[in-house]
Amino acid sequence: MEEIYKAFANELIDAGLLIRTAIQGVYGRSAAFESVARGVDRIVAAEAISNGAQERSFPPVLPRETLRRTGYMGNFPHLCGSVHSFEGTERQHPELLEAVEKGENWTPWLTQTDMCLCPAACYPLYPTLVGTIPEQGHHVSLWSYVFRHEPSHDPARQQMFRMREDIRVGTPEQVQQWRSRWMDRGQEILTDLGLAATLDVANDPFFGRGGKLMGKSQREQEFKFEIFCPVASEEKQTAVASFNYHQNHFTHTFGIFLPSGEEAHTACIGFGLERVTLALFKRHGLDPSTWPSEVRARLWP
């Protein structure tokens, strides 16, 4: 697969759609790429908003405490991005500088801040919903840059990428029905864009051997579905959207309750904007001006 990934990345870079940086999985993007990504984002956001979602927005850093309390470092420590900065004195500065200039490790002179990079667009939202939710629950649409430390040659596996998420907080029935409806609509949205979209049960990449068991249990309970499309390869397809039922995981952690006093449940769905965009370039070619008119009309109404 490595050769297939590299060839696809080179094709996108040669066409000027992606711009290579010194970091695997971190790319600049052209205006054409961004225009497609914005179109995809608009379609997903419009679907959410027409169903009553309120838009909000968070920057891509969140409190370190949020990762601690949600157990992220137990499940996905290998993907985390912890933010460190220099809080030393003028006397310590030359020592830091010497390490920097020699290309050595900066860590001994840095202090961990109270921030980490967002691992998913919905994480910053939950702590802001503490308390009792209204009868109809919460329904929020947002996008964010998210970080996953997983360098890869696959242009569809970027280390910092954008996710449009729709989040529902309510009773178990409310959030499960909502997720189920989104699984249908998600496939329709992608099929309408000309993509061969297949829904399947899935699991998160939990860390270590214990993580394998957790993934198996997550699949058995159908807590996660993903929609797969061909991106770099037809055989090994790429997850471009996910549909997640968290039960009371976040509401128990932060204290988010139904009017009845019971813990609310949450579900979230997310579309990977870079991944859907790349799937479209793979499917329709590298020049969006030549794409089928019905696809163009949906992206840029």
Next chain:
Amino acid sequence: MEEIYKAFANELIDAGLLIRTAIQGVYGRSAAFESVARGVDRIVAAEAISNGAQERSFPPVLPRETLRRTGYMGNFPHLCGSVHSFEGTERQHPELLEAVEKGENWTPWLTQTDMCLCPAACYPLYPTLVGTIPEQGHHVSLWSYVFRHEPSHDPARQQMFRMREDIRVGTPEQVQQWRSRWMDRGQEILTDLGLAATLDVANDPFFGRGGKLMGKSQREQEFKFEIFCPVASEEKQTAVASFNYHQNHFTHTFGIFLPSGEEAHTACIGFGLERVTLALFKRHGLDPSTWPSEVRARLWP
């Protein structure tokens, strides 16, 4: 000033425009706030593009090597955001987890990655321009989230915020004339939005005592101008846009040449999207539907 900042932040939070998080200087934003920020972004980008800028986009992480080579850690170590992750084994994981759960320092179990957070939207661009530039130079418009580690009660001093930048690479005359024209247009754009915008010479917040001298020299040589507007306070105004002439700082570092073989020069201008947005809320009130129709027409044509 602290009380004035806190009062302004509370006003914005009570109006639902900003959403408080556990971190000073990190806020969620409402749909109304985002709509204004997008309007401001569109105005600045349209001005750049109508003058020939090409749009590009980079994620908010960049190679650590870029901070090293540009001397960022010499000048602004206190503002940096260095990204660290867990690369340990399953055997080391329980030790990390114990520190996390106790609320202790995670650092001993983390490894510095090859990424840092972007300190300014233009930093990721320069390394992609290595070599000889065309006769007419480069002109690029982009926005990015940028990170500055400076917790503050002032809602206009956020730790992760968005900047729309326009960057010019060319001869010294080309880039200086271009910056000079942008200083005029920048004031016009903000004045047209009803803001009391004042241009003044400025300096970057260089670290330490040596930094004071650098700031003085930067002012004397007029390498940095800023436009100031009232945001939290009328007396102590806030820089909402900056106009920077770098001479050959970035082109020397990365090897970017004029067709003549001499080093090119660069300049960049940047509008702080959160800051301009906050200035507008301060000036016209917290409900954009009541803003003057000519301001609304410019933001949402």
